[in-house]
Structures are given as structure tokens and as C-alpha cells.
Amino acid sequence: MTMIVPGLLPKMGALVESVPQFVLGSAGLVMFGRVAATGIRILANVDFETNRHNLYIVAIAIGAGMIPLVAPRWSQQMPHPLAPLLESGILLTAIAAVALNLYFNGAKGGAADAVDAAKLAEAH
Numbered sequence: 672m673t674m675i676v677p678g679l680l681p682k683m684g685a686l687v688e689s690v691p692q693f694v695l696g697s698a699g700l701v702m703f704g705r706v707a708a709t710g711i712r713i714l715a716n717v718d719f720e721t722n723r724h725n726l727y728i729v730a731i732a733i734g735a736g737m738i739p740l741v742a743p744r745w746s747q748q749m750p751h752p753l754a755p756l757l758e759s760g761i762l763l764t765a766i767a768a769v770a771l772n773l774y775f776n777g778a779k780g781g782a783a784d785a786v787d788a789a790k791l792a793e794a795h
Contacts, residue, residue, distance in 0.1 A: 731771055733764060739760045
């Protein structure tokens with residue numbers, strides 16, 4: 672919403688456009704650093720000792736997310752409508768993590784458990 676309003680008002684759009692690139696780059700660096708730190712904090716709460724499947728889920732999901740970086744043209748053999756989706760390492764990581772978690776750990780719990788887990792992750 673914050674960026675939609677300046678886009679609709681020409682004067683605000685000109686103000687946003689006048690921000691130097693290095694300032695936007697610095698803000699992006701801080702923003703993505705915070706996202707990475709939050710992900711690491713969440714992974715610190717994962718039980719890797721008693722549930723060995725969790726280690727496989729994280730390792731394979733991160734490996735799947737690295738595919739577009741290591742082999743940028745790997746999606747050329749895939750159907751054309753899927754190419755934009757398969758070029759995103761973040762999307763591949765998320766899909767792999769969700770699919771592997773469902774396969775190894777099943778769909779335990781319900782919506783209330785998901786809310787409790789989100790609150791626990793946010794509290795740390």
C-alpha cells in the first residue's frame with residue numbers, strides 16, 4: 672500500500688524516483704539481510720536431533736533453490752508456461768520444503784497448531 676499511493680500521485684512518484692540508487696540498494700540490503708536472519712532464527716528452532724527428516728528437508732530444499740543459480744538454462748526443457756516459476760530459486764525452495772515436509776512429516780495438526788507455531792516463531 673505504501674508504494675501504491677506514490678505511484679498514483681505524480682508528485683510523490685517524482686519524489687520516490689529522486690531517491691539515489693545507492694540509498695535504495697542499502698535499504699534492499701538491510702531488508703534482505705533481515706529476511707535471511709529471520710529464516711536462520713526460525714531454522715534454529717527446528718528439531719534436527721530427534722527428527723532426522725528435518726535435516727534432509729532443509730538440505731534438499733536449499734539445494735533445489737540453488738539450481739537456477741548453478742544452471743541458469745535448466746528450465747529450457749520444461750513446458751514454456753512453467754519457465755517463469757522455475758527460474759525463481761526462492762519459489763523452488765519453498766515448493767520443495769513444503770512438499771518434502773508433507774512427505775516426511777505428514778500433515779499433522781490443524782490451523783490452530785499453525786497459528787501457535789507462527790506465534791512461537793514470532794516471539795523469538
